[in-house]
Amino acid sequence: MRSPRLSVDPKLLEPIADRAWPAAEQFRMGGWRLNASVGFSQRINACWPLGRPSVAAPRAIEAVERWYAARGLPPRFKLTDRAVAPRTLAQQLEKRGYRPANRTLVMVGPCRGEADTGVLLEGAPDPAFEAVFTATAGGNLADARERLDALRRIGPPALFARIEGEAGPEAIGASAVEGAWAGVFAMRTAPDHRRKGLARRVLSTLLHAAGGEGATRAYLQVEANNAPAIAMYEAAGFSTAYTYAYWTTGA
Structure with a gap:
């Protein structure tokens, strides 16, 4: 429920x-x-x-x-x-x-997480972070570049999390902090490492770190039909605050 x-x-x-x-x-x-x-x-x-x-x-x-x-x-x-x-x-x-x-859906929850020594935190997206993001872009490199450029434009304090495995980076996520609010973005897991709980570890670490920057609440956007992601965020204490939709002439 x-x-x-x-x-x-x-x-x-x-x-x-x-x-x-x-x-x-x-x-x-x-x-x-x-x-x-x-x-x-x-x-x-x-x-x-x-x-x-x-x-x-x-x-x-x-x-x-x-x-x-x-x-x-x-x-x-x-x-x-x-x-x-x-x-x-x-x-x-x-x-x-x-x-x-x-x-x-715009989901909102508390900045309640735990530090994880296996999750690396940086102040900007590095090549390993970008590698996971590009690998999960469905082959659309132009799309990946546009979103990475947006991530690079996030003002401080910005947080970029990454889990590094033996063969390379496995999962990433980012957060933008403004006052009491932390936005969560770019939650991606490399295809070969999904369903291992890595995204939960990244999210928990980001929320903990955002709390250290003064944030008390977090928000994120997730498509209404993405049931697995919604379930993960609900397990972390998030719930839907409101929704939005895009209106175009080509819908």
């Missing part, structure tokens, strides 16, 4: 999450945050409409479409539970042919 949702205001957490996974290019249109990179990671290639735009919504939507078209990217809107402005935006997007996809 899944844990009950925690009371977390997405209007407070979403800006932190936006800063934690920095896009290559960012633009503000009032309360709308426009992010653009290469085009793979949806969070850094989408408009986050967290507050009122600087112009009326129909004109703002058109401006977003022009902004992404100028960069050779499809327009994409990240609509988050209880944090969409204006509230009628979903209906307006639907009339323009947009549809939701990729429902994602």
Whole structure:
């Protein structure tokens, strides 16, 4: 049974999450945050409409479409539970042919973990960390490069964890700390080393280290259909706080 949702205001957490996974290019249109990179990671290639735009919504939507078209990217809107402005935006997007996809859970839990001497911690992704990340990218090297670039842009304090085996690196994870919150990202395990509990060790070490940086709560994003990952995070004390979906014309 899944844990009950925690009371977390997405209007407070979403800006932190936006800063934690920095896009290559960012633009503000009032309360709308426009992010653009290469085009793979949806969070850094989408408009986050967290507050009122600087112009009326129909004109703002058109401006977003022009902004992404100028960069050779499809327009994409990240609509988050209880944090969409204006509230009628979903209906307006639907009339323009947009549809939701990729429902994602934002899970929140305590920074409660244990140090593990078998998990190495660094302040930046090193070649071994990058090797695991690239090996788990499904053969899409451009996608891996875009996400690694985002990881390199995380401001301090940033934490990069890695388990090193006899034959090389086996599992990785990263965390971005801002105030009382720690974001967990890039949880990857090399294909030959899955189902060994390595991800749990990485997560526990990251949470412990983030607590040492002053964080008391952690958050992460996981696709709603990723049952194994959700179960692991629930076992670590995480529960779903809210959800979001990406709206595009190609859904």
